[in-house]
Amino acid sequence: MPNLRQHLTDTLLILAIVLAFTALLLAIVGASPIEAFGHLFKGSFGSWSKFSRVLNVWIPLTLCSLGLLYAFRSGLWNIGVEGQMVLGAIGAAGVLRWGVDSGNPLLMLTLALLAGMLLAALWALLAGWLKTRGGVHEIFAGLGLNFVSMGIILWLIFGPWKRPGIASMSGTEPFPAALWFPTLEGWRVSPFALALTVLAIIITARVLNHSRFGLNLKAVGHNPRAVSLYGLSPQFYLLIGIIISGALAGLAGGLQVSGIYHRLIPAISSGYGYLGLLVVMLANFRLLPIPFIALFFAALNVGSIQLPMMMQLDSSLSGVIQGACVLSALLVFGLRKLKRGRNP
Amino acid sequence: MRSRVRALLVSAAAALLCLFAPAAVISAEEVTFGMLLVGPHNDHGWSQAHYEGGRYVEEKVAGSKMIYIDKVNPADRPGLTIPMVVDDLVDKGATLIIGNSDDMKDGIREAAAQHPEIKFIHISGDDVLTGKAPANLSNLMGRMEYGKMMAGFVAGLTTNSGKVAYLGPLINEETRRLAVSSYLGARHAWTQVRGKPADQFRFKVSWIGFWFNIPGVTADPTQVARNFLDTGHDVVLSGIDTTEALIVADQRRKEGADVYALPYDFIGSCNSAPEACLGVPYFNWGPDYARIVRGLANGEWKQSWTWTNPNWADINDIDHSAIGFVPGAALSEENKAHLQAFIDDLGSGKLNLFSGPLNYQDGTPYLQAGEKASDKQIWYLKQLLEGMEGASK
Structure with a gap:
């Protein structure tokens, strides 16, 4: 298992660099690194209620990262994932608004998630078409479409979907509790949303690593010119890759609306799309590490709220740690490549 | 679970203390309160006023302790939800949670339903009036309408061009009634004190879209304030939580223009540019917060929707007045005297600016001649008034 050992040393190396860098930064501003790391840890894993908040971030982050993996496999940088998540949220909110009085909340929630996935997939397809055609x-x-999606969501919240009499940054009128994504009594995270995410991980593993489709997707990503010699259409796989990517981001957006905020808010994507890009890069574009890195990032996001509360530190430290992770990962991966180049 | 065990220990210890302590000093329970601030705790505006109110409580109510978290809004802290922060504050021992933004309405209501044993204050909200609030949720607000009337009055006294501008946040009932109060104060000064014709007076409202600048989402308040001054307005009243209007007016004064501004919310807001500042209507949350925390320490809680008056004997009495108005360095002595008379008349009830005849902006009647507005008619103001420029919805 030399491969596994190499991955482990890489991971430890990355963590060591990040810890040293962050500790130095904290020492410069005169805060105790031990205390800060302690608060980050206790704030995310210190109790079941806190851990369930972490899982609430983990769900959309993992879904976005999984989606990105499909696009990366086909050789695409789907920066538009952020906007696709927004469109997913809009699609879900649209269905829920329409179905407020339907009397069949379960059907409406299912339709809402499907509509979110569909709308986000179409939005992704748009970016794909712009590429292929x-x-x-x-x-x-993708960047352009992200801006447009922000425009659309702000227009909806301040325009046609605004609260009676009041247009507000706090979003649309909340949906009645019957239309909240179901959870169990006393749970702060929906076990059903968790199950959906785990299912998405399993399916992705099957599709990407053990199916002909996954193989073809990879082939397209590696060498689009060569695959056409084998009768594969690179454009077809490219579009399929980005559509799946969009659909998963759309699911994340739909869950944000139905499970977390229970309404549409301008910042509904919470930046999880962009964060997902970091997760996938840090995972070196492989599936296995994604759930763990996503959990680590989610814990940082949730735990960092302790810093301003307990130490009067800015919580953007979590962003610094996440960025430092990716940079040092790129460094470690790069060094590894260099070394391999020298001693083949 | 742990907090319950701790609560049990604390109450056991308290019981023991009561047994052994002399009867006179039966110590009340210590109260830890959590404060959710929508903006930075040092914004020289709305959030800082609440933060200082919390510090005042710590000073005045023995054993009380504040845990605050600022910038609680989805733009500054993506992914953060109110119920999530509340869970954490409760873990840390808070038995009272104060949410200081209208924006937190839905989140506070959800958190209050999840924590029936914890008390909640939602500032500026009306969940108690609408019946949506669970029994552990109260609403609190200061009658800033009076502060805004004073601000408007001073603007109306000072303007040379007869054009006063109002830098508004987003449009809702609260912001409409504050803009309208400013307008009524300004018009009163212009027509009644200065005796000038009403048709030479202009009052323009522009809304930026939120309580403070969010680049790319709201209009830039600095730009909007500059536009006001470029189009002949010489006094800008700020309705937002931050001090851009004052800063812009100060820059223009340094370039030789005779313009002024009035910031909002926080007693110390004039300090950043005293020469351009005509005064500031501010909230003083300390006394109300101290009253609520003291009550809780004695085990008293009653759900209420409270709209607190200023202390008319001295509106700047830090221990008793919920709102106040500090005249700025730029306000002339003569106008200061006018202001004091105005305040006295408001306090004695001799003057009520919410008296008919008043029409809504679209011409439909708001108050008939001789009619005085009820609290609800003011709280739920549906439009701006006739004579004001700017969007009502």
């Missing part, structure tokens, strides 16, 4: 690089298309 218009020759627009997907990074620019």
